[in-house]
Amino acid sequence: MAENGDIRLLGTPSSPYVNRVQFVCNLKSIDYEYVAENLACKSELLLISNPVHKKVPVLLHANESPICESLVIIEYLDEIKPDVYRILPSDPLERANNRFWAHYIDNKFYPLYEKLRITQGKEGKEAIKEQIIEGSIVLEEALVKTCNGKVYFGGDNVGYLDVVLGCFLSWTYFVEKENEFTIFDEVRTPRLVNWAKQGDMERVTWTGPLRAAGPKAAQMNFRRGAAAGAGERPAGSGSLGILVTGERDWLRG
Numbered sequence: 309m310a311e312n313g314d315i316r317l318l319g320t321p322s323s324p325y326v327n328r329v330q331f332v333c334n335l336k337s338i339d340y341e342y343v344a345e346n347l348a349c350k351s352e353l354l355l356i357s358n359p360v361h362k363k364v365p366v367l368l369h370a371n372e373s374p375i376c377e378s379l380v381i382i383e384y385l386d387e388i389k390p391d392v393y394r395i396l397p398s399d400p401l402e403r404a405n406n407r408f409w410a411h412y413i414d415n416k417f418y419p420l421y422e423k424l425r426i427t428q429g430k431e432g433k434e435a436i437k438e439q440i441i442e443g444s445i446v447l448e449e450a451l452v453k454t455c456n457g458k459v460y461f462g463g464d465n466v467g468y469l470d471v472v473l474g475c476f477l478s479w480t481y482f483v484e485k486e487n488e489f490t491i492f493d494e495v496r497t498p499r500l501v502n503w504a505k506q507g508d509m510e511r512v513t514w515t516g517p518l519r520a521a522g523p524k525a526a527q528m529n530f531r532r533g534a535a536a537g538a539g540e541r542p543a544g545s546g547s548l549g550i551l552v553t554g555e556r557d558w559l560r561g
């Protein structure tokens with residue numbers, strides 16, 4: 309097996325799936341080289357590394373076979389560096405349960421955001437919004453079931469599912485703002501609202517990764533936010549792409 313170190317991550321700064329991998333690298337203090345990919349003109353390296361899906365993220369570790377798919381990558385990182393910040397539970401049943409919810413988030417819940425974006429007409433959009441709300445209630449129940457009475461999906465600390473869902477937080481706020489409704493809501497999903505507010509969630513949202521990706525990435529995200537009518541950011545509110553915690557109000561305002 310490859311030694312730790314010599315890790316390259318092919319990514320784009322606006323991809324929540326790439327961010328997901330970056331968050332885990334942050335939590336586990338794994339150094340990596342970020343290789344910026346242009347999805348409009350994919351590099352040879354990406355096409356060779358991920359010939360099946362041709363998508364980012366791709367993790368390249370010590371010139372061994374490329375690892376594709378964000379969930380596969382973060383589990384790999386958890387396995388190669390098990391002593392620092394374990395993200396998956398040690399109990400096999402809990403692990404299976406975590407994976408079940410990760411698949412729900414990726415394959416059922418998050419795709420509804422895109423469905424909402426491409427759906428035309430008020431009636432159609434309202435129907436998708438309703439599905440998103442139903443999905444958020446399912447996630448609230450998942451949080452209750454997995455958190456063992458604590459704040460995070462991972463219990464006392466941020467874990468696998470906190471990363472898996474946390475990477476979509478900024479997009480969640482963006483979708484709320486764009487479509488004038490709440491997804492994580494004080495009445496319907498109070499635990500998720502509380503979860504999203506936790507200080508440690510900043511470790512699994514945009515701050516660190518964007519800084520690591522450099523100022524260009526930050527500018528890009530700012531431009532996207534500004535273009536979407538998010539308005540001016542308050543001074544001193546951290547790196548430009550973060551739409552979490554404190555900036556939630558900014559985005560909503």
Ligand SMILES: N[C@@H](CCC(=O)N[C@@H](CS)C(=O)NCC(=O)O)C(=O)O
Binds near residue numbers: 378
């Ligand atoms: N299931 C994949 C999804 C990755 C994905 O959708 N990546 C997007 C960027 S957010 C991409 O590379 N898109 C390029 C394309 O579709 O051609 C994962 O978890 O890694």
